[in-house]
Amino acid sequence: MSPRTLLPLVAAVLLGLGSVASAADAPAAKLLAGAATSNITPELGIDIVGGFLPFPATHIHDELHARCLVLDDGKTKVVLVVCDLLALHRCVSIEARKLIEDATGIPAANVLISATHTHSAGNAIGAPPRGFYSDHELTDYQRFVARRIADGVRRAVNVLRPAEIAFGSVDVPEHVFNRRWFMKEGTVPVTPFGGTKDKVKMNPPGGSPDLVEPAGPTDPTVSFIALREPAGRLISVFSAYSLHYVGGVGTGHISADYYGVYCEALKKLQQGGESDPPFVALMANGTSGDINNNNFRTPRLRKPPYEQMRYVAEDVASKVNAALAQATWKDSASLDARYRELGIAWRKVEPELLAWAKETEAKALRIQSKADITTVYAGRVQRLANASPETKAPVQVLRIGDLSIGTSPCETFAETGIEFKKRNPFAHSFMVELANGYYGYLPTPRHFELGGYETWPGTNYLEPQASVKIMDALLEMTAELTAKSK
Ligand SMILES: [Zn+2]
Incomplete structure (x- = not known):
């Protein structure tokens, strides 16, 4: 095409008369x-x-x-x-x-x-x-x-x-x-619920030989x-x-x-x-x-x-x-953006744990003891047990x-x-x-196995699969945004 024949086309595009470039090719607007x-x-x-x-x-x-x-x-x-x-x-x-x-x-x-x-x-x-x-x-x-x-x-x-x-x-x-932290066998302290199955301790003593x-x-x-x-x-x-x-x-x-x-x-x-x-x-x-x-x-x-x-x-x-x-x-x-609210279940409270919580709180009230960590968790566990059936986790x-x-x-x-x-x-x-x-806290399934503060009911409030469900939803939404950008 000679410059002479090109001119009317350029003019047409400048005037918005032609549709030589598709919308997709248009330069992005300035941010x-x-x-x-x-x-x-x-x-x-x-x-x-x-x-x-x-x-x-x-x-x-x-x-x-x-x-x-x-x-x-x-x-x-x-x-x-x-x-x-x-x-x-x-x-x-x-x-x-x-x-x-x-x-x-x-x-x-x-x-x-x-x-x-x-x-x-x-x-x-x-x-x-x-x-x-x-x-x-x-x-x-x-x-x-x-x-x-x-x-x-x-x-x-x-x-x-x-x-x-x-x-x-x-x-x-x-x-x-x-x-x-993983600690030497037998050195992870008891939990507020009495005893421990925890394999890890949150915030252990700094420099401890254990x-x-x-x-x-x-x-x-x-x-x-x-x-x-x-x-x-x-x-x-x-x-x-x-x-x-x-x-x-x-x-x-x-x-x-x-x-x-x-x-x-x-x-x-x-x-x-x-x-x-x-x-x-x-x-x-x-x-x-x-x-x-x-x-x-x-x-x-x-x-x-x-x-x-x-x-x-x-x-x-x-x-x-x-x-x-x-x-x-x-x-x-x-x-672009995507937003969802996920129906993740609250953490299930087993009947024995609920019985422990009620008993512990009743005992504390009887002796009018000051709120210690055990009674705080006794209250938290009961509130968790009464939670609405599902969340709408955003x-x-x-x-x-x-x-x-x-x-x-x-x-x-x-x-x-x-x-x-x-x-x-x-x-x-x-x-x-x-x-x-x-x-609350969102430990991964692996961390639920290890136990510790962040996994205790009353610090953790969501089902153990919550982190997996959240990750799946995030990656799905990311994929939607990727597909749209192509
Ligand atoms: Zn925190």
Whole structure:
């Protein structure tokens, strides 16, 4: 074809008169991104959850936030929110996602809301006896959190602007340790239920000569999604690391733990981090149900409050920041999402265990003893036995370009997150736990055989096959998104 005959065709295409290129060949629309935070700090006096028994907050060391990131590929928007909470009830996520959909039109299925697992935050799970196990009227604080999440997302939508995206990861193995240990025969202590069949102990004494080896792996990888203004300053970094929490806060303190310190540290490392609108970092929990910050091979050193969390947070922030320098940036990424609620059964309570629970509680009431770990479990077992027949455990997969994020509403073990990455067809993938609801620990079937704290009824609430059902659903949804992208 000569240039002369080509001209009218080019003109026709430019004017939109011809259909030379099919819709599939059209260049992807440019990506937009916006990020904002919302303060979700509760009032003093609220119950702090995270220990065996709640206790009232007497001081706010640092503010709690819902950190919100919105992405828009021109056709679809997805939202990622990370809240400074121990966990959140499914009803809070449903209410927040409804408010977001009403205000912005973003479908509820495209909104991922997770908790960090800071152990120094207000209760958004719901109060016993029924709150945990069933849908309920939101408490004042739960309603406040839902509204503030929606506000944060609306703020992020208001500052959507052209963006480039990069995916990356960096291994930071030095802060993560598997906390479930095989111990020498006869040295695993008795359980609250009396006697023990446990083969492993959670949080064994550091440096004990009875330690044999950890019962599972760690996942040392910090995965991240970075957004920046075209060839300009960073808009946001969403990251996920598989570390339960660090702790070491003052007594009665509200604090966002290392997650909050990390976000502030990464912001300080950015030129123009405080410019308008400010840079927003997010740190989600990966899969850390069996992972914490204690190196059990040596006795744990006591440090002043907040020292260890600062050490971990600043180190992880500097390593992510260094990895950002190597990032490859793109100006488009296809977005999509899948969301399901799974009818996973609650853990079955055997009649003998229920009889033990009733007897133990009655005895405690007779002698008016203070609540110890045995009576706490006696109460938990009875509530578990009375739970509604089935859960509606939410699971979700977000597709962001070459990345797939799978979610679990539980304290999920590291090996589950590793399996999701291994079996995932996407170039990049990772899991976010404590997402869109809360259902306790999620040991794999292998770990149910080993026993230990995370498998006890009253710490674990779901059937032993729950982790398998969640993985199957995540991989099915991922496959749907892969098929659609071809
Ligand atoms: Zn936990």
